[in-house]
Amino acid sequence: xxxxxxxxxxxxxxxxxxxxxxxxxxxxxxxxxxxxxxxxxxxxxxxxxxxxxxxxxxxxxxxxxxxxxxxxxxxxxxxxxxxxxxxxxxxxxxxxxxxxxxxxxxxxxxxxxxxxxxxxxxxxxxxxxxxxxxxxxxxxxxxxx
Numbered sequence: 001x002x003x004x005x006x007x008x009x010x011x012x013x014x015x016x017x018x019x020x021x022x023x024x025x026x027x028x029x030x031x032x033x034x035x036x037x038x039x040x041x042x043x044x045x046x047x048x049x050x051x052x053x054x055x056x057x058x059x060x061x062x063x064x065x066x067x068x069x070x071x072x073x074x075x076x077x078x079x080x081x082x083x084x085x086x087x088x089x090x091x092x093x094x095x096x097x098x099x100x101x102x103x104x105x106x107x108x109x110x111x112x113x114x115x116x117x118x119x120x121x122x123x124x125x126x127x128x129x130x131x132x133x134x135x136x137x138x139x140x141x142x143x144x145x
Contacts, residue, residue, distance in 0.1 A: 001034050001123075006039045009043060011023075036079070037079045092115070093111045093138075096138040106131045117141055124143070125144070127143065128145075
């Protein structure tokens, strides 16, 4: 199973320049895609920002969100709940990121994503955010792209 944070997951629903790469990656036989339940709120927020900027047609944000919810309901995406296992893993991620000579200044939601990947026992984290990628590597996750 590969864990996808919202920055990567969003690219499956909105055709940005690197859309083909992420679509191909999602279709590889590596298994299911996992993401945190917080991705729903992040994805909807990002979609509304794109709609307001004129990069999605009116109603496009809701269509993106509905497509994501459908993929979750049909099992193409597995939502990892924010529970005690994730909270415990957040501590591991934050220690690895902050308690080093040159800390990785990871944000709370990115720490939740890395921790959710650990809690889901994912081996790979797919993300485009630099700080998340760096922190994930510190807790022994393979990072793509």
